[in-house]
Amino acid sequence: MSVLIVGATRGLGASLTKQYAQSGHVVYGTTRSTESPAAADFPDGVRWVHSVDLTEEKAVDTLARSLKGAEPIDTLIISAGYFGSENFDDGPKWDEEVRMYKTSSVAPVFIVHRLVHAGLLKGGSKVVLISSEAGSITLRHESEGGGNYAHHASKAALNMAGKLLSLDLQDRGIVVSIVHPGFMRTEMTKGVGFDKFWDSGGAVTPDEAARSLIEWAEKLDMSKTGEYWAPRGPRDIGTAKVVLGENLPTPLHLPW
Structure with a gap:
C-alpha cells in the first residue's frame, strides 16, 4: 500500500510517516525544506518530496511533478497545519490568518484536485483531512469563550471543503474522511500556550494519535x-x- 503524508516532518505527520514506513508501506512525505530530514529521525525508505509549502500555490505543482510516474496513492493524509493564537483585545493578525486559511482549507482542495486529475488518486483511494473539533460550530460553547478566529474558522472551512470534495469524488469511488485526531502534546499546541491544558484535557502524544488514525483509515x-x-x-x-x-x-460522529 502507498501512503502520502502532506506535512510529514513534525507532530502527527511525523508519527504517521514513521509508523506507516515501519509497517512496510511505500511512504511519500512532504517537507517545506529543500532537503530531507535527518536520516536518523525517520525509517529508511521514506520518499521525500521537497519544497512543498502549502501557503504557496506552486506547492501543488511541485507535489504533482514529484509524484509523476508513481503508482496511484492508496491513502492521502493531509496533516500540515499552523496555529497562530488570537484574542479580541490584541486583535486578529492579518498575515497569520491568511497563513492559517491557506494551509488548512485552501491548499487541501487544490492538492486533491490535482492528484485526482493526474491519476494519482483513483477508485478505492482514501483521502483523510486532518481537521479539529475546533472546527465544529455546534461544539463551540460560551465556557470556552472566543478568540483564535482563524484557527477555528479555517478548520470549519476545511470541514465544508471536505464535504464538497466527497460529493464530487463519490462517483469515482474515492473516500474523503474529515477527522479530529485528538488533542496532542505537540510543539504547535505548546506554542500557543495549550500545554497548560495537556493533563486536564487528556492530551495524547502524536504517536498515540497516529495509531488511532491509522486504524481508522484502514477501516474506511x-x-x-x-x-x-x-x-x-x-x-x-x-x-x-x-x-x-x-x-x-x-x-x-462529530456535529458540524
Missing part, C-alpha cells in the same frame, strides 16, 4: 465518506458532554 469505506469523526471519541473534547450529553460513543 464509502459508508463514511464526507463525514466528520473523532476516532478517539470525546475524551479530549472539552465541550462534548455539555453540548452533546453523557455516555458518548467512541469513535464519535
